Amino acid sequence: MSLLQVENISHTYRSSNRLWRSGSLTTVLSHVSFEIERGQCLGLLGSSGAGKSTLGKVILGLEQPRQGRIIFQGHDLYYADTRAARQLRRDLQVVFQDCYSSVNPRMSAEQIIAEPLNNYEKLTRDEGKRRVGELLEAVGLKADDMRKYPHAFSGGQLQRINIARAIALKPKLIVLDEAVSSLDMVNQTRILSLLSELKATFGLSYLFITHDIKAAHVISDSLAVMDKGQIVEHCRDKSGLADSAHPAVRELFASVLPEHPRDRGLGRESAIKQ
């Protein structure tokens, strides 16, 4: 059985009522289905407004879809009883793009990372400190950093803290919603390799949401492309995506920037395919 089954999800947003006119409906997701296996990473690609983040929210249980089911570890996420739901939420974590707004600026790194631990596990003070220290080291920071507050960290470091918080409870699936997009290239590569290592070490699964085909290609096992609320291409083997003929996929490839100035402008597509 797959870790996560997304079954025929459709969702609409209603724009707010304006004076006497009633709001109009916008379809953001229509009949989306896919699965994520244990220990696998699915890269979800698409341009702005394709519905990637809404799908991420639906999978996290933050936005109940109009239609369809999310089956996580054999339970329907939106209709699980309280006890099961509590366990499911533990196994499902998230890292967002904006690392600064993901943390409370008045909490120290220790408090931030300890929060999920305190919610689920009864730990003594010393044990908690030790666990936080271990987690900080697992994401490449120093155990001493736990006393610092968010403003004292750079974006890359803060994103590591968000990752440490996400892996604190040894979850099964982490939704990474543009988790590296706001970082500079050096930090992006570092965080990507950290995520790959953590995935191997803890047997994690990821849903990696991004518009950056290069980053998705580095970390993912399989790739899916969304366009206008639908999955238009799903390749179990990530290298197969380059052969897709769908216009949305072609556009993604066509807008990849060159790795060397000699590949400027046209002829870019052929440069990628090799």
Added chain:
Amino acid sequence: MVQTEPVLEVNGLKVQANTPDGIVSLVRGINFEMHAGKVLGLVGESGSGKTVTSLALLRLLDRKRILVEGSIRLMGTELTGLKLSTMQSVRGKDIGLIMQNPMNAFSPVATIGSQFVETIRTHARMTRNEAAELAIAAMEDVRLPNAAELMRRYPFQLSGGMLQRVMIAICMCLKPAVIIADEPTTALDAANQLQVLRQLDRLRENNGTAVLLISHDLSVIAELADDVIVMQRGQIVERSDVYQLFDHPQHAYTKQLLQARPTLKAREPESLKEYARA
């Protein structure tokens, strides 16, 4: 190649911030030149002083807390000693700025049209109607659909990529000699990124604008820049022609930057671990 007179000359630019913990050097004496119709790429990771440099050129840094030294010459005129009121007319008219987050660059309470027209009329003697016509023409020029309709919209009704193109359209109308584009595409998705870079390229080609392209993304640099300077901890560690930089990087830091890029080609796990340790 015949070396022309530089449009912008920066000599010994130093920026120091006064903090409660003492004086911190943000930019430690950098020199560079910009030429008409050329794109100068400025790369470096977060915190290397790229944005501070661009704000120092426009003298937009807080004068009470931040000390700027050195010479900035725009077409022979020294900018550092200018009165603030004179500097006002330089900003936008002679040196344009395109920032990373287009949502913050516009006022949320005024329409695109009124902001566009106001900006043009601040720098040029024109009637409202003339300015509006120029604005619509410029927006059509950067391939924005329904330009006349867009004039009546508010910034939140446009996507980030569209706003960034409106910003470029404004720059086109004012025809500044220099444009500073500070991470112009970082907040955009791939398709919009390419559109914006193409429009910047046309701007320099048609108007002969000198562009300072600031980015941490070396593929943006590979696409557009002619020459590149690499900054690390407030200093320029390498400067060269863009081909030279990608083929024969000299400084260890540049090599590290070039390696630290996700690529579409498969990469061995060993090398990935190296970056994690770095």
